[in-house]
Amino acid sequence: MDPFSQLILTISVTSFLTFQWLFHRVSPWMSTRISPGFLGLSDKQKVEWNSREQIITAVCAGFSFRTVSTFHALLVGIFCLYILFFDDAVNEDPVWGDPTLVKTNVAITTGYLISDLLLIFYYWKAIGDKFFVVHHLAALYAYYYVLGQGMLPYFANFRLLAEFSTPCVNQRWFFEVLGYPKSSRPNMANGVAMAVVFFMVRIAVMPVYYSRMYAVYGTEAFYLVPWGGRVAWICSSICLDIMNIMWMHKIARGCYKVLRTARQSKASTPQENGKTD
Numbered sequence: 001m002d003p004f005s006q007l008i009l010t011i012s013v014t015s016f017l018t019f020q021w022l023f024h025r026v027s028p029w030m031s032t033r034i035s036p037g038f039l040g041l042s043d044k045q046k047v048e049w050n051s052r053e054q055i056i057t058a059v060c061a062g063f064s065f066r067t068v069s070t071f072h073a074l075l076v077g078i079f080c081l082y083i084l085f086f087d088d089a090v091n092e093d094p095v096w097g098d099p100t101l102v103k104t105n106v107a108i109t110t111g112y113l114i115s116d117l118l119l120i121f122y123y124w125k126a127i128g129d130k131f132f133v134v135h136h137l138a139a140l141y142a143y144y145y146v147l148g149q150g151m152l153p154y155f156a157n158f159r160l161l162a163e164f165s166t167p168c169v170n171q172r173w174f175f176e177v178l179g180y181p182k183s184s185r186p187n188m189a190n191g192v193a194m195a196v197v198f199f200m201v202r203i204a205v206m207p208v209y210y211s212r213m214y215a216v217y218g219t220e221a222f223y224l225v226p227w228g229g230r231v232a233w234i235c236s237s238i239c240l241d242i243m244n245i246m247w248m249h250k251i252a253r254g255c256y257k258v259l260r261t262a263r264q265s266k267a268s269t270p271q272e273n274g275k276t277d
Contacts, residue, residue, distance in 0.1 A: 008107045008147055015111025022068040023119060072112045073166040079105045080160040094154030094212060095221040099146065102153035106143050109160065113140055135243055142236040145229045152225070152233050158209055159240070164201045168194035183262045195255040202244040209237070 083090060083105065089098035113136045120127055120136075139159070146156040168190055175187045182188075213234075216222050225233070 008103050011104060011107040012111045012114075012147075015108045016115045017111075019068050019072065019112050019115040020118075022071065023115070027068060068112075069170060070167045072108070073163040076105055076109055076112075076160050077163045079108075080157055080163070083157050084161075090153045090157065093221065095152055095216055095219075095225065096150075097153055099150040099153035102157045103147055103150065105160065106146050106156055110140065110143050110147065113143075131243055135240065138236045138239045142232040145232050149226075149229065151229050155209070155213065155233060155237070158205070158212075159237070161201045161205060162244070165194070165198040168197055182258050183265065188258060188262060191255045191258055195251050198248060198251055202241075203248050206241060213237070 079101070083101050087097075087101055090102060091097070117133065117136050120129065120132060142152075142159075143156065145151055146153065171190045172187070172194060175184075175190065180187045182191075222230075
């Protein structure tokens with residue numbers, strides 16, 4: 001095994017162990033000290049709380065703490081943007097460009113996904129979700145070709161833009177278990193932000209992603225990719241985006257429903273006060 005491959009393997013293993021440590025040690029320790037609401041959760045909710053692993057603002061105490069998933073999302077997301085804007089080799093040759101930085105970023109994500117899968121299976125009754133399993137396995141299948149053969153670095157990196165939607169998605173769950181009404185301002189603000197960010201990084205970018213895929217289809221670089229790599233690239237992309245569209249539909253419906261209810265409630269309040277007078 002060449003030195004760089006050993007480095008990538010080391011990064012993946014370190015990533016896995018780090019996220020396990022954050023889940024089992026750091027998140028529970030910080031949660032009990034910073035967010036009083038954590039102490040009142042059931043064991044099942046505490047498992048899901050720790051597995052959500054992101055930044056949550058403890059409004060009542062005015063503090064915020066970092067847990068695993070947002071740590072991963074921010075780390076990988078910022079790295080992803082840097083590559084997207086400044087890695088000329090990857091942008092000029094999206095199929096076979098120098099994958100050094102992309103491999104490093106994907107190795108971090110690989111460790112995280114394996115860690116998350118392990119937790120999902122171990123705590124299946126609390127956080128088991130078949131769609132997340134399919135999502136993780138599809139991503140890992142595609143990343144195998146990136147890490148193993150260095151192909152398709154641009155497309156692998158582009159998929160990681162989706163990580164920017166993670167904090168808002170998880171924040172919604174935190175507000176729910178802490179008892180925030182759906183019509184509360186923090187919940188509605190997060191809901192709108194979640195819908196907007198999710199749409200921007202998972203739906204709106206689809207034309208850019210698939211147009212770049214179409215541009216390289218049939219080229220010499222494309223035919224150098226083995227069949228397994230093409231299947232991983234194209235099928236995994238379609239599978240992930242079908243799930244993204246399904247999730248976007250649910251998020252949009254939920255956001256619209258809450259905003260409509262809040263607007264109706266606000267409009268009816270003056271009328272009720274007028275009748276009382």
